Amino acid sequence: MTSNAMEGEAVVRDPRRWWVLVVLSLAVLVIGIDSTVLNLAIPSLIRDLHATPADVQWILDAYVLVFAGLLLTAGSLSDRFGRRRALITGLAVFGAASLFAVLATEPWQLIAARAAMGVGGSILMPSTLSIMMTTFAEDERRTAMAAWATTSMVSIVLGPTLGGFLLQHFWWGSVFLINIPVAVLAIGAALVLMRETTGDQRPVDPVGVVLSIVTLTATVYVIIEREWNIGVIALAVAGAVAFTAWEARSAHPMLPLGVFRSRDFTGTCLTLLLMVFGMGAVMLMLTQYLQFVLGFGPMRAGLALLPYAVSSAVCNGLGATLGKKLSNKTLIVTGLVVMAAAFAILAQADGYGWVLAAMLVMGMGGGLAGPAAYAAIMSAIPLEHAGVGSAMNDTLQQVGMAISIAVLGSVLAGVFTDNMPANAPEAARDSIGAAFQLGYADAAKTAFTTAMSHGSWISAGFAFAAACLGLILLRDRKPVAPQPETAPLP
CATH class of the missing domain: 1.20.1250.20 (MFS general substrate transporter like domains)
Structure with missing residues (x-):
């Protein structure tokens, strides 16, 4: 049922839709906790991994750069190849990268793990709202979105609380270890409860994919580094202009500008x-x-x-x-x-x-x-x-x-x-x-x-x-x- 259904028109409701919402909330929960829990672990990383200030900065930034840079691409691909498939793939990548982070013994290994977690997060996050849109009828979507938004907010606050408890009783790797069982549980529930949905079946827009990744990554890099790097700023601006021009004339745009x-x-x-x-x-x-x-x-x-x-x-x-x-x-x-x-x-x-x-x-x-x-x-x-x-x-x-x-x-x-x-x-x-x-x-x-x-x-x-x-x-x-x-x- 599309969002422009006539008022009063009968709709078909998935009887498992509220359980599906629980699965989507689990996915949002693990992403939200991870985004805030790491800040408390910085002193432990410096002490146990001998991380320099530059290492710590990249441990924090690697995730944000990859996550933000791939979001539009991942959202577009989930419409093409399946939203449930994207959710499960993202959870699997995120969980595997979390295990790699737990086993890291060098700063560069943790930086690589954080970048991989960014890949997983960018794949699964757009699928949560899109699955919600295709699972709930329009008159129920606001309630579902309220639950989704609540989970997102709770996860941001829960991160410091849970992180403080774990760091008080365990080692720094425990802040990543908690992601793994949640990811496994969410994957199993998704396989059992969710039906696959797809959207736009037009061919993939490879030029749009590359330009969006370049534009978003360069933009976020300039922001988080807080440096007036003329080369990166020029790359971000040129990428944005090229992306807009390409999408406007492309027969199969990744982001319909209309x-x-x-x-x-x-x-x-x-x-x-x-x-x-x-x-x-x-x-x-x-x-x-x-x-x-x-x-x-x-x-x-x-x-x-x-x-x-x-x-x-x-x-x-x-x-x-x-x-x-x-x-x-x-x-x-x-x-x-x-x-x-x-x-x-x-x-x-x-x-x-x-x-x-x-x-x-x-x-x-x-x-x-x-x-x-x-x-x-x-x-x-x-x-x-x-x-x-x-x-x-x-x-x-x-x-x-x-x-x-x-x-x-x-x-x-x-x-x-x-x-x-x-x-x-x-x-x-x-x-x-x-x-x-x-x-x-x-x-x-x-x-x-x-x-x-x-x-x-x-x-x-x-x-x-x-x-x-x-x-x-x-x-x-x-x-x-x-x-x-x-x-x-x-």
């Missing part, structure tokens, strides 16, 4: 990009604030973030319910305004009480805006291109996250340095961790609190700008009414 003529699709893409930019660095700020300023240990800091996940889960469900009566535009704009208010609260932080209030309000805003944004993007693209639509959603989030961490990370560092004593050693003025080691703990706490306040106001501004953009670009479309059910699929 979808951007839809105000709902383009407007939501731009709004989501600004929303993720505001949200991207929140964990970067909070994990450091909780541990350095408030003195929480890694595990306690992870537990202190759980209210964010709880609020997000509750409000994602609320957003799905309201989505049956209110338009995507209303929910997105309202949610973004609430998120802007949450960042304004965080800017006043002077203890955990302020952080808790900000997280609860932030979860409320994200719960209203997130599922509505995903629904707007996916409903604006034909089902035969569901993999590409899902990949676009994932790419926007990855690029927005990278920009957020790069820009707000630089703001945090700059404001921190400016607020440290002028006579403090350069190392203490550059890093809160070094400041603690060199005896400037009190000054560092004050400086970082000021820096987080500045970063929070910037995030509030971008969330509010995203709300204004959504108010202008998005259309107030009537929610889809529930459709009568026919006999279930066998």
Whole structure:
């Protein structure tokens, strides 16, 4: 059943669809945990693998570069060759790479494993939303997406919590070991529960594949390295221009550019990009604030973030319910305004009480805006291109996250340095961790609190700008009414 079904038309519902959602949530869970759990393991990697700062940077960046660079290609190929096949392949590659990471004894081996995990993640992630689109009828998709979004948010918070527990009791490899049983379980469940679906059967677009990989990889590299490398910037710009020109004239484009003529699709893409930019660095700020300023240990800091996940889960469900009566535009704009208010609260932080209030309000805003944004993007693209639509959603989030961490990370560092004593050693003025080691703990706490306040106001501004953009670009479309059910699929 396509997204443009006539209201009241009978639909066929897969009786296993909610179990399929559990499998998709498992896949999202393992990806989300892995994206945050590694940060806590950095001291152990330096000590046990003798990793240099450059090694650590590449251990973190190898995954992001490969993951972001391959998303559009993987989404397109999943439409062509099968979404269940893509999910299973991605889980298998991700699980095998995680095992290789556990067995690594040299930094270069771990870097290679992280790059391979990026390949697996890029294959499986777009298939999650596209399978959801083809498994659920339109009137149920918002509820399914709310569960998907909740799992994604919970995984980001669960990463530091679980990572803190594992590192407190086991060695650094345990943070990768947890991926393997989850991947195996998800593969088995997918084979039993899911039916295969395909979309666009046109020939593969090899030129588009190469140009998209070059463009996205070069773009993300420039962002995460935070360097004005003229050669790489020129490569990113040239790749983007060439990709657009090729796709516009190709008989079988990988990314049908016509979808951007839809105000709902383009407007939501731009709004989501600004929303993720505001949200991207929140964990970067909070994990450091909780541990350095408030003195929480890694595990306690992870537990202190759980209210964010709880609020997000509750409000994602609320957003799905309201989505049956209110338009995507209303929910997105309202949610973004609430998120802007949450960042304004965080800017006043002077203890955990302020952080808790900000997280609860932030979860409320994200719960209203997130599922509505995903629904707007996916409903604006034909089902035969569901993999590409899902990949676009994932790419926007990855690029927005990278920009957020790069820009707000630089703001945090700059404001921190400016607020440290002028006579403090350069190392203490550059890093809160070094400041603690060199005896400037009190000054560092004050400086970082000021820096987080500045970063929070910037995030509030971008969330509010995203709300204004959504108010202008998005259309107030009537929610889809529930459709009568026919006999279930066998």
